[in-house]
Amino acid sequence: MIAQNFEYSAPTTLVDALRLLSDGDAKALAGGMSLIPLMKLRLATPEQLVDLGRIAGLNYIRQDKDVIRIGATTTHYEVQSSALLRASCPLLVETANHIGDIQVRNRGTMGGSVAHADPAADYPASLLALEARVVLVSAKSEREMPISDFFVDTFTTALEPGELIREVIVPVEDPSAGTSYQKVLQVASGFAIVGIAARIRQSGGTVTFARMGVTGLAGKPYRAINVEQALEGTPGSPADIQKAAALVADGVEANSDLHASAHYRKHLAGVYTMRALAVASARTA
Amino acid sequence: MKISGSYTVPASRERTYQLLQDPAVLAKCMPGTDHLDKVAEDEYEMKMKMAIASIGGLFTGKVRLADQNPPESFRLLVEGNGKIGFLKGEGLLNLIGQADSTEVNYKGDVQVGGTIASVGQRLLDTTSRMIIKKFFEKLAEAAVE
Numbered sequence: 001m002i003a004q005n006f007e008y009s010a011p012t013t014l015v016d017a018l019r020l021l022s023d024g025d026a027k028a029l030a031g032g033m034s035l036i037p038l039m040k041l042r043l044a045t046p047e048q049l050v051d052l053g054r055i056a057g058l059n060y061i062r063q064d065k066d067v068i069r070i071g072a073t074t075t076h077y078e079v080q081s082s083a084l085l086r087a088s089c090p091l092l093v094e095t096a097n098h099i100g101d102i103q104v105r106n107r108g109t110m111g112g113s114v115a116h117a118d119p120a121a122d123y124p125a126s127l128l129a130l131e132a133r134v135v136l137v138s139a140k141s142e143r144e145m146p147i148s149d150f151f152v153d154t155f156t157t158a159l160e161p162g163e164l165i166r167e168v169i170v171p172v173e174d175p176s177a178g179t180s181y182q183k184v185l186q187v188a189s190g191f192a193i194v195g196i197a198a199r200i201r202q203s204g205g206t207v208t209f210a211r212m213g214v215t216g217l218a219g220k221p222y223r224a225i226n227v228e229q230a231l232e233g234t235p236g237s238p239a240d241i242q243k244a245a246a247l248v249a250d251g252v253e254a255n256s257d258l259h260a261s262a263h264y265r266k267h268l269a270g271v272y273t274m275r276a277l278a279v280a281s282a283r284t285a
Numbered sequence: 286m287k288i289s290g291s292y293t294v295p296a297s298r299e300r301t302y303q304l305l306q307d308p309a310v311l312a313k314c315m316p317g318t319d320h321l322d323k324v325a326e327d328e329y330e331m332k333m334k335m336a337i338a339s340i341g342g343l344f345t346g347k348v349r350l351a352d353q354n355p356p357e358s359f360r361l362l363v364e365g366n367g368k369i370g371f372l373k374g375e376g377l378l379n380l381i382g383q384a385d386s387t388e389v390n391y392k393g394d395v396q397v398g399g400t401i402a403s404v405g406q407r408l409l410d411t412t413s414r415m416i417i418k419k420f421f422e423k424l425a426e427a428a429v430e
Contacts, residue, residue: 027339035339041400043369044339116338119411154408154415155338189407219411255411 003039010051014058014166018139020050022162028052030073030112033104052111052164061085063172070168072111080105088172091179091197095126098183100190111165114150117157117220119255120191124151124221126181128213129197132170138163154219177201177209178283182276184216184268186259192216193260194269196248198276200236202284207236210244212276217254217269224248227273236281245273288376288413289392292421296428298382301389302356304427305378311348314423316416321348333365337412340401342367356380361393370399389421 011017020026027046029035030053038044052058052073060071061082068089070079079085080096099105099113099122113123114134124147132147139162147168150158159165173179183195194216201209210231212224230244249269254262294301304310308321308329317336321329327350334343346365353359357380364373376393397409405412 038339041404043400043404044341046339118338118408120407153418154411156415186407191407219415253414257407257410259407 001040001042003036004042004045006039006046007048008051009048010054012054012056014055014137014164015139017050017052017055018137018162018164020048021164022139026050028115028164030115031075031104031108033100033108033112034116034118035112058111058166063088066172067169068172070110070170072109072165072167074110076100076105076108076110076113077102079110089130089170090173091126091130091181091199092123092170094179095122095181095195095197098122098181098185098192098195104190110168114147114168115157115159115165117151117155118191119154119219119221120186120193120195120216121221122181122183122192122195122215125192125195125197125213125215127168127170128221128223129179129199129211130170130213131211132168134168135166136160136163137166142166144169148223151220156220173199174201176203176285178280178285180276180279180283182272182279184260184272194265194272196269196272196276198273198280200231200277200280200284202236202281205235207231207234207240207281210277212248212273214248214269214273217249217265218252219255222252224273226250231277236277238278241274241277241281245270245277248273286395286397286409286413287393288374288395288417289390290414290417291388291390292418292425293383293386293388294421294425294428295386297385298356298380298387301387301428302359302380304424305359305389306350306353306355310424310427313427314420316419327351327353335367337415340369340405342369352377356382370397370401372397391417 026048029049029051058071058073076096076099127147179199181197184193197213199211210228212227215221226247227244234240249266254265256262312321317334321331329348344365344367349362351360374395379390381388
């Protein structure tokens with residue numbers, strides 16, 4: 001189908017974009033990998049689109065002391081092929097590898113994916129495990145918040161009307177850490193049925209640090225803090241991993257659809273948490 | 286699609302029952318709804334403005350309350366129509382009194398059709414649970430006002 005008529009503007013500065021977005025029903029267009037299909041189906045009928053693609057200085061990956069700042073319009077392909085991220089935040093590179101297909105990775109952006117907050121998107125699991133931060137800007141203000149506060153619910157974020165994500169901030173990974181993103185793919189859409197991100201540090205035969213992010217399982221992505229706590233302080237043996245992984249879906253109301261029932265999703269989450277932890281553990285130095 | 290769940294409302298069973306029968310309260314709790322128009326005894330019409338992700342639309346709908354058995358249970362029938370699809374649902378709400386709150390258990394069946402159902406299958410369950418959660422959060426707010 002063809003989208004309903006809409007006005008289109010492509011500002012070249014962030015200030016202009018924020019001004020255009022500050023009034024009324026205007027919708028921001030990043031890579032368009034979710035918005036455009038919805039518009040073509042006429043499920044989304046925005047009256048005005050503000051294309052962020054021509055804004056200079058919103059597309060970057062750069063190190064700033066012990067963090068890496070990723071501009072909102074950085075594409076998944078750019079994340080996937082970044083030498084800096086490969087060396088200093090390999091979890092994000094591995095996650096970007098899993099997103100959609102090559103066309104989606106060429107167009108889709110970090111900011112667009114995070115702002116859309118699809119409960120089965122890949123990045124959120126890793127960003128939660130990385131304890132990332134997001135910088136949000138509007139015509140009037142700028143604020144920074146932890147990613148765990150940003151995801152409020154299914155397709156619901158802390159973004160106020162007229163506000164945009166300017167950048168995502170991730171830590172420079174400790175060189176001794178092992179990380180992994182493991183995913184069960186829903187083949188037709190490329191979205192995660194479940195996706196598990198794991199980060200581990202070990203010292204003297206003990207797991208000293210564990211961070212887990214889970215996507216696809218619940219109404220919103222979450223950090224599996226109970227798994228982290230169960231693993232920290234143990235030797236991280238296969239038995240320890242199995243015991244900790246069994247907690248990943250505890251107290252979670254799991255999604256259910258024609259691809260996977262809630263029960264099956266919870267089972268998969270347990271299995272893939274074990275795999276993610278095993279791979280991350282093997283990658284620790 | 287079968288739906289079921291349970292929420293706790295910080296009010297007595299009598300008061301919770303009363304809140305759930307009050308069109309002004311229902312309008313306040315339903316996302317995107319300003320007010321309900323009474324069209325018959327226990328039957329109301331409404332307009333809902335929904336916006337989830339980029340999907341937005343205006344729905345016109347009807348709510349009917351039936352089989353009232355205060356303060357224990359009643360049946361809620363909802364239907365809505367919009368450009369992007371329609372929904373029809375029916376649920377039984379059971380109220381169980383606790384010390385100083387009420388547990389509301391709901392169980393029902395919802396049918397969703399139109400474009401939204403044919404392309405949005407992956408997210409219907411998750412999204413409907415979020416809408417129900419928002420309803421009960423608002424109801425809990427209304428209960429302590």
